[in-house]
Amino acid sequence: MKLNFPFSAIVGQQTMKQALILTAIDPFIGGVLVFGERGTGKSTIVRSLTALLPEIKAIQGCPYNCPQITQECPHCAEIEKGKMEKKSTPIVDLPLGSTEDRVVGSLNLEIALSQGRKSFEPGLLAHANRGYLYIDEVNLLEDHIVDLLLDVAASGENLVEREGLSIKHNARFVLVGSGNPEEGELRPQLLDRFGLSVEVRSPNTLPERIEVIKRRTKFDERDHDFLDFWAKEDLKIRRKILRAQKRLCAVKSTDKILEKCAELCIELGADGLRGELTLLRAAKAQAAFENKAVIDIAHLKKVASICMGHRLRKDPLDDVGSSIRVEKTVEEILGK
Numbered sequence: 001m002k003l004n005f006p007f008s009a010i011v012g013q014q015t016m017k018q019a020l021i022l023t024a025i026d027p028f029i030g031g032v033l034v035f036g037e038r039g040t041g042k043s044t045i046v047r048s049l050t051a052l053l054p055e056i057k058a059i060q061g062c063p064y065n066c067p068q069i070t071q072e073c074p075h076c077a078e079i080e081k082g083k084m085e086k087k088s089t090p091i092v093d094l095p096l097g098s099t100e101d102r103v104v105g106s107l108n109l110e111i112a113l114s115q116g117r118k119s120f121e122p123g124l125l126a127h128a129n130r131g132y133l134y135i136d137e138v139n140l141l142e143d144h145i146v147d148l149l150l151d152v153a154a155s156g157e158n159l160v161e162r163e164g165l166s167i168k169h170n171a172r173f174v175l176v177g178s179g180n181p182e183e184g185e186l187r188p189q190l191l192d193r194f195g196l197s198v199e200v201r202s203p204n205t206l207p208e209r210i211e212v213i214k215r216r217t218k219f220d221e222r223d224h225d226f227l228d229f230w231a232k233e234d235l236k237i238r239r240k241i242l243r244a245q246k247r248l249c250a251v252k253s254t255d256k257i258l259e260k261c262a263e264l265c266i267e268l269g270a271d272g273l274r275g276e277l278t279l280l281r282a283a284k285a286q287a288a289f290e291n292k293a294v295i296d297i298a299h300l301k302k303v304a305s306i307c308m309g310h311r312l313r314k315d316p317l318d319d320v321g322s323s324i325r326v327e328k329t330v331e332e333i334l335g336k
Helices: 014-025 042-051 100-104 109-115 143-155 206-220 224-250 255-268 274-289 297-308 322-334
Strands: 031-036 056-059 084-087 091-093 105-107 120-122 131-136 157-162 165-170 173-179 194-200
Touching: 014 031, 014 042, 014 173, 014 194, 014 224, 014 274, 014 297, 031 042, 042 091, 042 131, 042 173, 042 224, 100 105, 100 143, 105 157, 120 165, 143 157, 194 274, 194 297, 206 224, 224 274, 255 274, 255 297, 255 322, 274 297, 297 322
Parallel strands: 031 173, 031 194, 091 131, 131 173
Antiparallel strands: 056 084, 105 120, 157 165
């Protein structure tokens, strides 16, 4: 089994860590978009999330990770009884060169040729159900794959009709995309599907950069003391996530919070109502993570930049970055 770098041991990048933790608490917040220069640990952080995610219960052997037998599942429909098993929350990589068949699934040629019957071979979307789908260099993804993702993200289902097959299965996952903004922009339709967005940068102080080197060296050497210490730190975060998941529904909001969410979105000129809904969900998850019963202004401040940074209308005459605009507006409306 491949050993991932400990989540807690990553130096800096607190905002990206926060965004991923919030989606672990409430997957319905939406995906996470991470833009930044090369070598900032974007992929490392996503893959290290495995240690924090609670295990899921699924039908044993089901490639769709079904929590119970259902006639709608191509696998479960063929069995009467199925044993349950615990498995890690899936984190599936979608490589840039993936074909449409690899993503959505296709006819299993081996069974077709050897047994003479049609059988569906599940794709990446099936394996990512109830988990995470990670796309590195998401801004370079081919348009026809983007179109597929948009359809599935909107419906939560993957429908495949080809080679005489008609298959539909659940495909609900948290979409995580990373990329370098210098290599191209993301299509607006896909950008809108991400609940949170984060800008990451390399550590800019000497102590931080030295600490990165030290920790990476110890990890590569499989230093037992290093791995044991950070495994315990990861376990602490995992327990906080589990506790937050259980109390999430009990966290309350107030009319004042709703008013501030709407006021912030209006002032920033965000399109649609996704901004308010994401703000409220993210603030609720943040409150649950901090073991609070009611959302307050402080929770809104902590999530505002990652919820709104990618929702601003672009003004070619405005030379101020989106993050600075959000920060200024947050200070005006929510206070310093």
